[in-house]
Amino acid sequence: MRLFIDTGSVAEVEEIARWGVLAGATTNPSLLAKEDGDPADIIRRICELVDGPVSAEVVAKDAKGMVAEGRALRTLHEHVCVKVPFSAEGLAATRELTDDGHPVNMTLVFSPNQALLTAEAGATYVSCFMGRLDDISVDSTQVVSEIVDVLRQSDTETEVLAASIRHPLHVVTAAALGCEVATLPGKVLKQMLEHPLTTSGIAQFEKDWESRPEFGEWLAGLVATTNAPA
Ligand code: E4P
Numbered sequence: 362m363r364l365f366i367d368t369g370s371v372a373e374v375e376e377i378a379r380w381g382v383l384a385g386a387t388t389n390p391s392l393l394a395k396e397d398g399d400p401a402d403i404i405r406r407i408c409e410l411v412d413g414p415v416s417a418e419v420v421a422k423d424a425k426g427m428v429a430e431g432r433a434l435r436t437l438h439e440h441v442c443v444k445v446p447f448s449a450e451g452l453a454a455t456r457e458l459t460d461d462g463h464p465v466n467m468t469l470v471f472s473p474n475q476a477l478l479t480a481e482a483g484a485t486y487v488s489c490f491m492g493r494l495d496d497i498s499v500d501s502t503q504v505v506s507e508i509v510d511v512l513r514q515s516d517t518e519t520e521v522l523a524a525s526i527r528h529p530l531h532v533v534t535a536a537a538l539g540c541e542v543a544t545l546p547g548k549v550l551k552q553m554l555e556h557p558l559t560t561s562g563i564a565q566f567e568k569d570w571e572s573r574p575e576f577g578e579w580l581a582g583l584v585a586t587t588n589a590p591a
Contacts, residue, residue, distance in 0.1 A: 473511045
């Protein structure tokens with residue numbers, strides 16, 4: 362499963378892109394509204410940093426407006442993927458955009474029926490929101506599992522993108538269910554780093570190594586020789 366970052370913060374993408382694990386990013390109007398600065402600059406910079414698809418969302422209510430906004434967003438950077446909210450108008454816009462060769466991430470999908478329609482409209486990604494389902498006491502694992510199953514049985518290349526991820530367990534669930542992508546807030550990506558045995562293991566290695574200062578000198582010498590300018 363590929364990992365995208367779900368954010369409108371350039372600083373957050375700068376920090377986490379360094380890890381070398383991000384395959385793309387998603388933004389949405391709420392995430393961008395929290396940020397200072399020009400949205401065009403933010404989207405372009407995130408595109409450069411992740412070097413993969415970056416979803417930028419349309420806000421028009423009718424298909425014509427969504428298509429016009431989608432085409433405009435696509436001029437910002439070649440990595441932009443047009444994010445379209447699910448609706449009848451959104452489906453019509455998705456069909457038109459994908460027929461013109463623009464990738465679409467259909468968002469706010471909460472059921473297998475919506476996912477089937479999304480796939481038929483030709484979307485590249487169907488964004489299934491886990492956290493928001495759990496918030497209303499609907500089991501997101503069950504819904505995402507059904508979405509993956511129905512799309513696998515259809516003749517579609519639409520990828521299932523697990524969204525609205527609130528904690529590391531959602532990430533593992535999405536991967537186990539066969540989602541192709543998950544988009545995660547920076548906070549969850551950082552939580553995924555943590556394990557108490559990793560922390561204590563590193564501390565123990567450090568302590569044992571320091572008990573042999575001559576080993577430290579040996580390694581420093583090796584590093585200097587290896588990295589000396591030719
Ligand atoms: C998806 O692309 C959305 O930006 C996002 O995952 C929404 O998450 P939320 O439900 O935590 O707002």
